[in-house]
Amino acid sequence: MSRHAGWLIGAVLAALVCAFGFYLSNKAVPYEEVVEHGPSPQAQANPYLAAELFLRQRGINVEHANSLEVLPTLEPRQHSLLLLGERTHMTPREVEQLMNWTRAGGRLLFVAEALWDDSTGSSGDLLLDRVRLRQSLSKDLKEPAPELIKDRYPELTKLYLEDEEAPAYVGFDTDFHLEDPHDLAQAWANSASSTHMMQLTLGLGSITVITDAELWKNDAIDQFDNAWLLWYLSADTDVTLLFNTDHDDLLTLLLRYFPQALVALLALIALWFWRSAVRHGPLQAPASQARRQLEEHVQAGAGFHLRHNGQQHLLHALQQDVLRRARHLHPGFEQLAVAEQWQVLARLTRQPTRAISQALSPRPKQRMSSAEFCRQVAHLQNLRNAL
Structure with a gap:
């Protein structure tokens, strides 16, 4: 092939490529696509990460603790302690420490964990019984008054404030209800048929009891006025969020993260027991009576x-x-x-x-x-x- 023919073929190919590119540029339509990768590892490890970030954006100093051992280091005045985790193994001594901390000026918020039992005269939740409030199921309450049935948002909890025409709407779980048989609460928030938040004064401090803290978790804090309520309850204080107070034991962690390994281990143990129980060699038959001698009988x-x-x-x-x-x-x-x-x-x-x-x-x-x-x-x- 001559040099002239080679140059000609190259020019034709370049023209075709340019024409194809021009065609694509006229036909292609740019668009944006958002790929959802799910929660970050930090959000998966901390269910209240969004709540912490929200409070920090409002200028509130927020710390996270895993146990009540941090209590002696917290200055009660201008400090809020939010108990959002399990308190099944809380001791009477720890309850009394919390009461003394609140009397000195601290703001204590905790979740009611157990239902009131009339037969025993307690709920089993030491902290809830200590403040003399009770929790029951909303379905066990009497039918609501007719005017409450007309509520536009019966599933939302309303918090009314002074000098405010409209209430704040909060997404508490309406399956539970707080009772105040001794008229100790100074403030409360209700849905159409039940109460989900109560506030009491104790010494120089205050106690807030709620039926659940799910509304402040990462997937719910941006709904309704949930975030606003968290800010309202902790405004002008430093905040310590306390959850995961009951650490899972080793067996629970293994069952959660390594179930296959546990099944394999149990299978190996069962196989070892079966192997150890197998006799080595055939069973020895009893000796014939014909061969027994007088010495053996003696x-x-x-x-x-x-x-x-x-x-x-x-x-x-x-x-x-x-x-x-x-x-x-x-x-x-x-x-x-x-x-x-x-x-x-x-x-x-x-x-x-x-x-x-x-x-x-x-x-x-x-x-x-x-x-x-x-x-x-x-x-x-x-x-x-x-x-």
């Missing part, structure tokens, strides 16, 4: 007597056998004194008197060792055989 009989009658019975039988043979060889033997009998036996068996006395003396009732028992039996048999 040993079996002796073993039976030893198990059922004990060592003392066998030794006494051997001693009596020795004395019976001595009476047969020496007339009047039974009429002699014990010392004289031992001298006669020593002369008949040619054994020292000390060995005779040791063999025929009564034995202590405590069980002898196997070696000592065997030596005593052998000594008595030697005396018997020597007669």
Whole structure:
């Protein structure tokens, strides 16, 4: 191919590429697409991360704690403590510490965790019982008044403030209801049929009890006036959010994050037990009665007597056998004194008197060792055989 033909082909290809690009530029329509990757790892680890960021944006200093051990370090005045986690294992001492901290000027907010039980006169929630409020199910309440049924937003909780024409609307869970049988609350917030927030004064501080804290979690805080309520309750204070006070134990964490590994471990343990229980080799068949000899019967009989009658019975039988043979060889033997009998036996068996006395003396009732028992039996048999 000549150089001129090569240049011509290249120019044609370049023209085609330019024409195709011009065509695409006229036909292509730019657009934006948002790819949702889900919550960030920080949001997944902290359900109240959005609440913390919101308060910080409002100029409020926010800290996060995992246990009540932080309480002695918190200055009560101008400080809010929000207990948003489980308090199942809270002790009476911790409850009293919280009460003293609140009396000194702290703002305490916590979630009612248990229902009131009339039979026991308590709910089991030490902190809720301490402030003398009660929680029940909304479905157990009486039917609401007719004017409440006409509420435009019956599922939302309304908080009315002075000098405000319209209430704030908050998304509490309406399945639960707070009761104040002793008229201690100074403020409260209701939905159409139940109460979900109460405030009490304690010393220089205040206590706020709510039925749930789900409205301040990452996926709900931007709904209704939920975020505003959090700011309203903690305004002009430093805030400590306390949740995850009850840490999961190792077994719970393993079940949550490594269930397959636990199943494999249990399978290995079961396999090990099964393997350990397998006999090595075939079962030994019982011996035929035709091959059993007199010696085996004697040993079996002796073993039976030893198990059922004990060592003392066998030794006494051997001693009596020795004395019976001595009476047969020496007339009047039974009429002699014990010392004289031992001298006669020593002369008949040619054994020292000390060995005779040791063999025929009564034995202590405590069980002898196997070696000592065997030596005593052998000594008595030697005396018997020597007669």
